[in-house]
Amino acid sequence: MQIEKPKLAFKGKLTPIKKVTKVVCHHPAHPTWGIMEIHNYHKNSKGWAGIGYNYLICKDGRIQEGRGKNVGAHCSGRNSDTLGVCFQGDFDKQQMTDAQVKAGGWLIAKLIKEHGLQINDVLGHRDLAATACPGKNFRMADLKAEILANLNPKTKTPERKLSGMKPNWKDWQWKEAAEIYKKARVKGILSSDEWEKKAAAKNLTFDEIEYLNLVLNGRLL
Numbered sequence: 001m002q003i004e005k006p007k008l009a010f011k012g013k014l015t016p017i018k019k020v021t022k023v024v025c026h027h028p029a030h031p032t033w034g035i036m037e038i039h040n041y042h043k044n045s046k047g048w049a050g051i052g053y054n055y056l057i058c059k060d061g062r063i064q065e066g067r068g069k070n071v072g073a074h075c076s077g078r079n080s081d082t083l084g085v086c087f088q089g090d091f092d093k094q095q096m097t098d099a100q101v102k103a104g105g106w107l108i109a110k111l112i113k114e115h116g117l118q119i120n121d122v123l124g125h126r127d128l129a130a131t132a133c134p135g136k137n138f139r140m141a142d143l144k145a146e147i148l149a150n151l152n153p154k155t156k157t158p159e160r161k162l163s164g165m166k167p168n169w170k171d172w173q174w175k176e177a178a179e180i181y182k183k184a185r186v187k188g189i190l191s192s193d194e195w196e197k198k199a200a201a202k203n204l205t206f207d208e209i210e211y212l213n214l215v216l217n218g219r220l221l
Contacts, residue, residue, distance in 0.1 A: 105146025
């Protein structure tokens with residue numbers, strides 16, 4: 001894969017990021033806007049230097065550079081130490097494409113290696129701010145599994161034939177899963193209490209469990 005560099009005209013000089021600590025995933029909350037529409041909106045309507053995102057993943061899987069390795073304008077209070085990766089579409093109403101998951105996995109794995117990050121450093125905008133971004137249909141579990149597959153190419157990722165389905169577990173199994181994810185959070189392996197809450201509510205899918213198994217992978221032993 002390659003990163004396209006559209007000819008974007010920014011207002012003023014951009015500032016290079018000194019240290020990256022997180023990768024933040026976004027959606028523009030618009031069904032069709034591409035990089036030029038986002039760039040012009042941020043520049044002309046928001047009054048920013050130009051597109052606030054560092055990268056854009058198009059619906060067809062193309063990867064385009066926005067601000068690149070410069071300070072962005074995508075997550076208030078965290079722009080100076082994060083990279084914003086935006087996925088084209090409105091994921092409150094639309095579905096991410098498989099091409100986006102694949103391209104996003106490749107790009108973010110590349111960024112993780114370049115900046116010495118971990119899989120838990122990949123977050124949704126809503127993890128850092130009071131927002132619904134990147135939308136309720138954002139495929140974070142699939143994206144992280146794809147990132148891990150790129151980071152560990154020798155690890156075979158099982159086929160996803162059960163997407164959206166939930167296991168028919170007994171109460172004690174759900175409780176045990178919640179305790180495991182809580183332990184992983186306390187140890188810093190998982191970055192939030194999202195997974196233990198979903199397990200306690202019996203609301204985990206096979207895909208999410210598969211992703212969590214990949215992340216944990218014996219690290220609690």
